[in-house]
Amino acid sequence: MTVQLLHYRAWQGAFRRPSWGVWPIARVALGSLLRRRLFWLLYAASLFLFLMFFFGGYLLDWAVTQVSQAPIKVGNVTLDTERLVRSMRQTLQVLSGNQDTFAYFFNFQGTMVMIVLALTGAVLVGNDFTFRSLPFYLSKPINRWHYILGKCLAVAVVVNLLTTLPALGLYMQHGMDEWEYFTNVAYFEESGMGRGPASWVLLLGVLGFGTILTVFLSVTLVAAASWMRRTMPLVMVWCAVFLFLHMVAVILVDGLRYNVHWRLLGLWNNLCLLGYACLGFDHETIWPAPQPSFLAAGITLGGVMLLCLTYLNQRTRAVEIVR
Amino acid sequence: MPDLLESTDPSRGDRALEGPLVRAPLSLVNGARIANKSESLEAKDSAAAELGPKTGPPVLFFDRVSRWYGPVIGVNGVTLELRSGITGLVGHNGSGKSTLMRLAAGHLRPDLGAVLVEGRQAWTAEAKRHVGYCPELDTYYEEMSGRRFIQCMARLSGFSRAEARSRGDEVLELVGMADRAQRPLAGYSKGMRQRIKLAQALIHDPKLLLLDEPLSGIDPIGRRESIQLFHKLAGRGKCLLISSHELEELEKLTDHVAIMAAGRIAAVGPLTQIRDLLDDHPLSIRVASDQNKVLATALLDCDDVVGLDRLPDDALLVRARNPRRFFQRLTELVISEHLEISHLESLDESTHDVLGYLLGGKS
Amino acid sequence: MTGSRAFFYLILLSWQRQARAHLMLWIAGGLLAFAAFLVLANTWNGRWNMSYWRVPGGGGVTYGDQIRAFAMARDLPLAGSAASVTQLAWSTQRLVVDDASGFFVFSNRIVFFLFTTFLMPLWTLSFATEGLGREREAGNLVWVLSRPLSRPAIYLAKFLAAVPWCLALNMGGFALLCVLAGWPGILALAIYWPAVLMGTLALASLFHFLGAFARRASVVAILYAFFLETIAGNLPGHLKRLSISFYTRCLMFEQAHEFGIQPERPSIYLPVSGSFAVTVLATVSIVLLVAGAWIFARKEYLELT
Numbered sequence: 002m003t004v005q006l007l008h009y010r011a012w013q014g015a016f017r018r019p020s021w022g023v024w025p026i027a028r029v030a031l032g033s034l035l036r037r038r039l040f041w042l043l044y045a046a047s048l049f050l051f052l053m054f055f056f057g058g059y060l061l062d063w064a065v066t067q068v069s070q071a072p073i074k075v076g077n078v079t080l081d082t083e084r085l086v087r088s089m090r091q092t093l094q095v096l097s098g099n100q101d102t103f104a105y106f107f108n109f110q111g112t113m114v115m116i117v118l119a120l121t122g123a124v125l126v127g128n129d130f131t132f133r134s135l136p137f138y139l140s141k142p143i144n145r146w147h148y149i150l151g152k153c154l155a156v157a158v159v160v161n162l163l164t165t166l167p168a169l170g171l172y173m174q175h176g177m178d179e180w181e182y183f184t185n186v187a188y189f190e191e192s193g194m195g196r197g198p199a200s201w202v203l204l205l206g207v208l209g210f211g212t213i214l215t216v217f218l219s220v221t222l223v224a225a226a227s228w229m230r231r232t233m234p235l236v237m238v239w240c241a242v243f244l245f246l247h248m249v250a251v252i253l254v255d256g257l258r259y260n261v262h263w264r265l266l267g268l269w270n271n272l273c274l275l276g277y278a279c280l281g282f283d284h285e286t287i288w289p290a291p292q293p294s295f296l297a298a299g300i301t302l303g304g305v306m307l308l309c310l311t312y313l314n315q316r317t318r319a320v321e322i323v324r
Numbered sequence: 325m326p327d328l329l330e331s332t333d334p335s336r337g338d339r340a341l342e343g344p345l346v347r348a349p350l351s352l353v354n355g356a357r358i359a360n361k362s363e364s365l366e367a368k369d370s371a372a373a374e375l376g377p378k379t380g381p382p383v384l385f386f387d388r389v390s391r392w393y394g395p396v397i398g399v400n401g402v403t404l405e406l407r408s409g410i411t412g413l414v415g416h417n418g419s420g421k422s423t424l425m426r427l428a429a430g431h432l433r434p435d436l437g438a439v440l441v442e443g444r445q446a447w448t449a450e451a452k453r454h455v456g457y458c459p460e461l462d463t464y465y466e467e468m469s470g471r472r473f474i475q476c477m478a479r480l481s482g483f484s485r486a487e488a489r490s491r492g493d494e495v496l497e498l499v500g501m502a503d504r505a506q507r508p509l510a511g512y513s514k515g516m517r518q519r520i521k522l523a524q525a526l527i528h529d530p531k532l533l534l535l536d537e538p539l540s541g542i543d544p545i546g547r548r549e550s551i552q553l554f555h556k557l558a559g560r561g562k563c564l565l566i567s568s569h570e571l572e573e574l575e576k577l578t579d580h581v582a583i584m585a586a587g588r589i590a591a592v593g594p595l596t597q598i599r600d601l602l603d604d605h606p607l608s609i610r611v612a613s614d615q616n617k618v619l620a621t622a623l624l625d626c627d628d629v630v631g632l633d634r635l636p637d638d639a640l641l642v643r644a645r646n647p648r649r650f651f652q653r654l655t656e657l658v659i660s661e662h663l664e665i666s667h668l669e670s671l672d673e674s675t676h677d678v679l680g681y682l683l684g685g686k687s
Numbered sequence: 688m689t690g691s692r693a694f695f696y697l698i699l700l701s702w703q704r705q706a707r708a709h710l711m712l713w714i715a716g717g718l719l720a721f722a723a724f725l726v727l728a729n730t731w732n733g734r735w736n737m738s739y740w741r742v743p744g745g746g747g748v749t750y751g752d753q754i755r756a757f758a759m760a761r762d763l764p765l766a767g768s769a770a771s772v773t774q775l776a777w778s779t780q781r782l783v784v785d786d787a788s789g790f791f792v793f794s795n796r797i798v799f800f801l802f803t804t805f806l807m808p809l810w811t812l813s814f815a816t817e818g819l820g821r822e823r824e825a826g827n828l829v830w831v832l833s834r835p836l837s838r839p840a841i842y843l844a845k846f847l848a849a850v851p852w853c854l855a856l857n858m859g860g861f862a863l864l865c866v867l868a869g870w871p872g873i874l875a876l877a878i879y880w881p882a883v884l885m886g887t888l889a890l891a892s893l894f895h896f897l898g899a900f901a902r903r904a905s906v907v908a909i910l911y912a913f914f915l916e917t918i919a920g921n922l923p924g925h926l927k928r929l930s931i932s933f934y935t936r937c938l939m940f941e942q943a944h945e946f947g948i949q950p951e952r953p954s955i956y957l958p959v960s961g962s963f964a965v966t967v968l969a970t971v972s973i974v975l976l977v978a979g980a981w982i983f984a985r986k987e988y989l990e991l992t
């Protein structure tokens with residue numbers, strides 16, 4: 002009677018490198034998040050903004066068609082419909098698919114991103130501490146950094162689901178409407194429908210904006226969740242860092258007219274500033290004015306990320322006592 | 325014998341369903357010194373146990389109780405009546421033991437039927453006065469010491485500060501934690517946490533004790549002490565419902581068990597009678613090996629095999645009476661005849677199959 | 688008797704357990720300290736006025752510069768009516784910009800923008816949802832539910848334990864910020880405290896309700912606080928009437944009406960009267976408390992296994 006009778010077969014293959022473990026960690030984390038109804042509820046709410054931009058474009062086209070086809074009369078005077086159409090497009094250029102569209106989209110998406118990430122942090126990282134599942138990961142032949150990278154990857158997927166993916170959807174929509182949008186960088190200048198570049202330059206800008214959000218938010222969220230562990234303190238810190246400091250910055254700069262550099266306290270504002278730089282915005286045209294320089298915003302965000310990475314480094318070295 | 329199976333008529337099932345009145349001599353409780361108040365309680369409870377509470381409402385009564393978790397049924401048409409003594413609740417994982425416990429503790433409400441504790445709906449605060457619940461979960465107010473936690477539970481049960489202190493000391497003494505209760509709960513071992521859990525269940529001197537896996541994580545000496553304590557409580561006329569998935573563990577505690585399978589009470593009554601019942605009902609097993617003829621010949625020589633058929637795919641259909649002995653014999657055959665078993669499957673999905681597993685048939 | 692003793696002890700125990708949530712207290716204290724520092728620094732710099740505002744916004748001259756220009760013009764040897772116009776302009780602008788604008792600036796920036804929009808909801812939600820939410824998340828609510836206390840009594844006791852924390856942070860924090868701001872703040876404290884009190888009770892009632900109702904109460908609460916309150920609360924129309932802070936603000940607007948405090952665009956904001964706001968806030972507090980107790984009495988907490 003040998004052990005073969007039990008149909009036991011020893012593993013014959015070669016083990017992959019530990020870095021291959023990053024994606025399974027992310028996949029498991031995402032699985033635990035995506036099966037929650039609350040997540041899908043929040044995601045659906047976050048898509049309202051996307052839908053507004055998506056159908057807003059069609060609404061504008063419809064309005065323009067209506068105006069062009071039926072001349073408008075005020076008393077005996079017929080209005081110049083061409084001028085009216087131009088004026089409408091000028092006013093609603095935020096729906097034209099140019100850099101303003103994406104700037105507004107990413108900026109307005111901020112509140113929902115913050116709320117979803119508060120839930121995400123608690124579920125993806127906090128639960129491992131609360132339900133003591135951390136030993137399962139740490140008992141595998143992976144480095145603690147792989148665990149953190151896995152979690153960051155999961156957060157990155159969530160951030161992109163909320164921001165980059167819908168933005169790319171908007172980009173595709175406008176390209177499908179007018180093919181030149183995809184091919185001609187100077188499309189907006191030539192058609193007079195807005196400002197800024199189109200085509201691959203705009204696409205790169207959108208991807209750059211998404212990348213900045215992804216990298217920064219995933220690192221800060223994982224650091225905050227590792228620190229706080231429980232949902233409520235995490236929510237408080239997350240709101241304090243992204244909302245409270247932003248409000249303080251607004252009060253100081255816009256309300257009490259302090260130096261513009263106080264605006265650097267608002268991390269979301271800094272993220273948007275760098276994103277606007279990717280989209281090709283002229284610094285002077287950014288609203289609300291005045292704004293600190295792109296460099297100052299970059300240095301601030303880099304500093305915060307460095308702090309988070311240092312903290313995570315300390316944390317990975319710490320001996321975790323798990324009952 | 326029919327009494328052993330689940331009874332739908334409570335008036336009929338009284339005799340078989342009732343737990344035994346264990347009257348362990350109080351002096352045997354491991355030399356534990358019990359304070360004056362509990363000594364007076366002992367005298368009173370011993371008298372109650374001797375009287376045997378056979379009249380009046382049962383302490384715990386499940387009246388055709390069903391409970392669903394969405395599409396999954398947790399407890400299915402259970403009728404069970406407990407008075408005093410220890411009743412073991414045994415079943416494998418997911419059989420519905422914890423759901424039954426939580427229904428009795430008033431944490432869940434039945435979708436059908438009623439759960440009554442001392443004649444009151446288990447969900448109500450009045451019923452909870454008579455229930456001491458020791459859940460399976462292992463979370464406490466970690467920052468507190470064991471003593472403070474017990475005193476908190478006492479005060480939440482309505483005791484005054486002084487009463488809570490003295491009552492807390494009593495139960496801590498009873499569970500053997502008096503000398504270690506000052507330390508914070510966060511630093512306790514699994515066994516110490518189990519004892520604290522037991523102490524909080526006892527704090528308000530309930531009639532019904534619901535103990536969900538109370539012996540898991542406790543070392544052998546602690547187990548022995550706990551078992552003695554359970555016997556002692558039963559001797560005071562308390563009704564104990566103790567769940568476990570280890571039948572051997574429960575056998576040390578009581579002969580009276582309720583066996584759960586797939587949300588149903590498969591059998592309830594003395595364990596010896598359940599074993600007899602199982603042995604009288606053959607179990608169908610489909611078995612195939614690389615030498616089916618050799619296997620068939622050997623099996624026919626086996627006393628417990630009451631029938632053997634050859635199936636179209638050349639496998640064997642065996643009907644065996646005593647699953648435990650049969651599987652033991654089969655294992656011996658496999659080793660001695662160098663057989664390679666390619667298929668082994670129990671075809672009998674009735675409760676007997678489950679009972680066979682629970683009573684060691686497949687071990 | 689034993690029931691009421693257990694009830695009062697549960698209030699005390701829950702209150703003590705909130706006090707032991709050090710991390711949350713530190714974060715709440717940190718937010719208060721930061722806000723207090725901001726207010727104090729601004730008071731120190733004497734900037735509770737509009738003299739630093741620019742006309743037109745962005746790149747124009749400040750009101751302070753204008754006053755200084757008027758002062759210089761006043762000192763010029765102007766004749767007759769020109770001199771009196773310059774004198775009048777100087778004194779009026781100085782009165783409005785330097786002296787009377789403090790309350791307006793403090794109300795707008797600190798009370799309405801920072802406190803009512805962020806600090807009050809966050810402090811309240813963090814302590815009110817934690818009454819039940821923390822014990823649900825940690826799994827130790829089972830100990831309380833196993834005791835011979837009725838479910839509504841447990842719900843009420845947890846609420847009564849959370850309210851002092853919410854009031855201490857909101858009322859105490861608000862008072863501290865006001866005192867540190869000097870006279871505009873003290874005036875704001877005298878005018879706004881009833882609205883802060885009523886708003887706190889209504890929000891506490893709501894967030895405590897969410898703690899009993901939702902498993903991830905804190906996330907649902909911030910969804911409410913920063914989505915419904917902030918976004919829907921600023922939309923035109925009547926949707927904002929679903930937000931508690933709308934009524935808190937309306938009460939504040941009415942109380943500070945004589946000081947010229949009002950919504951930016953009343954025709955769009957559509958404020959309700961102060962008495963109506965008080966009625967709504969009180970009703971919301973009571974109804975949510977009763978509804979929460981009713982739900983808690985019937986809800987099974989399956990996670991407590």
